[in-house]
Amino acid sequence: MTDVTQRSARRTAADTEPMVLAFDVVVTAVQDLTANFRRITFGGACLEAFGVAGDTLDLRIKIVIPTAGRACPDIAGMMRGSAASSWYQLWLGMDAEERGSMRTYTVRESRCTGPQPEIDVDFVMHLDGDGRGGPASEWAAAAQPGDRVCIIGPNSSAAQCTTAGAYGGIEWSPGLAQHVLLAGDETAVPAISAILEALPADMSGHAILEVPDGQDVQPIRTRSAVTITWLARGQRPHGELLEAAVRNAIRVPGWVSLSGRGAASGGSEPEEVDIDRAILWETPQLLETAIVQSGVNPGRPPGTQPFYAWIAGEAAVVRGLRRYLVRDVGVDRKQVAFMGYWRKGRAELS
Ligand SMILES: Cc1cc2nc3c(=O)[nH]c(=O)nc-3n(C[C@H](O)[C@H](O)[C@H](O)COP(=O)(O)OP(=O)(O)OC[C@H]3O[C@@H](n4cnc5c(N)ncnc54)[C@H](O)[C@@H]3O)c2cc1C
Structure with missing residues (x-):
């Protein structure tokens, strides 16, 4: 049994919604790796379902960055309560302020099998001299443990995520x-x-x-x-x-x-x-x-x-x-x- 199939078998239906590819996560650690790279670690019980079988390689995810001063939209919750099959259509349908910005990042490392599942994402800090940049780098520059974002990525319970090839994000x-x-x-x-x-x-x-x-x-x-x-x-x-x-x-x-x-x-x-x-x-x-x-x-x-x-x-x-x-x-x-x-x-x- 692979890591992912073991995890799927352990989970009960109440733990996860199999087809939901949205994960509400919390920042658990922030580490400046170098002058221009900041590692942000995301955690949350929902990440137990995150991943594909095998190595993450260049696995890409989408990160929904909340508008400054607003909470991150609960895409996972909305999907559970909606007949919509596409998280993207749901997200696009929101008011622009409420939905925030979506950017693409790579999973640097995934540790989703233990009691505290986590993933690391390394952000390049491309800010100008006044500390201004795009929503993702500005958010990362200010990120602190406890901050919340939504990640769109593979759910190991979903049929389309059993392999990297099937998921399509690698x-x-x-x-x-x-x-x-x-x-x-x-x-x-x-x-x-x-x-x-x-x-x-x-x-x-x-x-x-x-x-x-x-x-x-x-x-x-x-x-x-x-x-x-x-x-x-x-x-x-x-x-x-x-x-x-x-x-x-x-x-x-x-x-x-x-x-x-x-x-x-x-x-x-x-x-x-x-x-x-x-x-x-x-x-x-x-x-x-x-x-x-x-x-x-x-x-x-x-x-x-x-x-x-x-x-x-x-x-x-x-x-x-x-x-x-x-x-x-x-x-x-x-x-x-x-x-x-x-x-x-x-x-x-x-
Ligand atoms: C599959 C994939 C995986 C990626 N993985 C990572 C990753 O792991 N880590 C990572 O840091 N980035 C990664 N990126 C790149 C990241 O998505 C972009 O840099 C993104 O534009 C950053 O969003 P932003 O909100 O900071 O800037 P945006 O709002 O998108 O752009 C604002 C301004 O910043 C400029 N800009 C954007 N990125 C850079 C940059 N790196 N250097 C200088 N100027 C820039 C734009 O040209 C624009 O003028 C990945 C992109 C893809 C498609």
């Missing part, structure tokens, strides 16, 4: 690849760290993390042979160091697709994405779906590539890396997950 999917590239800015540090911690010993490759400052470097444990490179941005433009390091790493022989295409032959131009209007999000799973829907056979079974890349961060930087890998190097798009985690100058669309 993108890391290297298939049979044993050589990987993980690249991201500070917002991807929690996901890359959790992925590295879960990798097996026979996985090799590079993890490249660009952070604002040298003091933002954090210890990461991994059994894998993946080499970890931290890049301190300082006053340089966002992504400049990351892009150079990826270009360097991808030139190493053997870092291209099974098709044998290298930098000399290149690949095709990926479709342009207007990152100010659309979300830059292209993952092998989405491509598989598009291929099945279009009826075009890619001629290669999924998950058989030896190389896999996972790239996340500011959308313009990710778009540049996508173009380099797919068009210039010729890496098969089905071997790469590209995710624009945020867009400079734009609040997250919720």
Whole structure:
């Protein structure tokens, strides 16, 4: 029996509503990890039901941030008392003041099996000199034990959450690849760290993390042979160091697709994405779906590539890396997950 099935078996119907993906949680601890990262630990009995089977990897959650001075909306309670099947429609239907703001974060670590279930989320503190930023970073800057938010995430009792693939909130999917590239800015540090911690010993490759400052470097444990490179941005433009390091790493022989295409032959131009209007999000799973829907056979079974890349961060930087890998190097798009985690100058669309 897996962790999650044991937990499900222990629970009685009164303990949890199986299909409710909303968790009302309380801040139990706040820890400044580095100058720009703040770890917030969320607890609550309801978290006993939180999670998917297996490692959390890059598991994403939504956090509903209450409007300043107002209580967090009780989405879980509303769902129990409503015929609505979608928490999102319920939330959107609320008065704007009452519903607050919704932002996406990664579960850095989940400890939901013990008597006091908890999850950690690492917030990047992107505040200006006056302490102003988006609702999530402002909330995190002021967070104290006892504060409440609502988290939207997988409920282990729900059929759609039994595996990471079924839930759909985990993108890391290297298939049979044993050589990987993980690249991201500070917002991807929690996901890359959790992925590295879960990798097996026979996985090799590079993890490249660009952070604002040298003091933002954090210890990461991994059994894998993946080499970890931290890049301190300082006053340089966002992504400049990351892009150079990826270009360097991808030139190493053997870092291209099974098709044998290298930098000399290149690949095709990926479709342009207007990152100010659309979300830059292209993952092998989405491509598989598009291929099945279009009826075009890619001629290669999924998950058989030896190389896999996972790239996340500011959308313009990710778009540049996508173009380099797919068009210039010729890496098969089905071997790469590209995710624009945020867009400079734009609040997250919720
Ligand atoms: C799947 C996924 C997982 C994520 N995981 C994490 C995580 O674990 N930790 C984390 O900190 N972030 C994470 N992010 C990024 C986070 O959702 C965004 O940074 C979000 O915009 C922060 O919300 P906000 O309310 O603070 O700012 P918003 O209201 O969304 O934006 C306000 C302003 O701040 C700017 N801004 C937003 N983020 C940053 C930033 N990081 N640096 C500089 N300026 C910024 C925007 O461009 C905008 O101008 C993740 C995003 C996704 C999609």
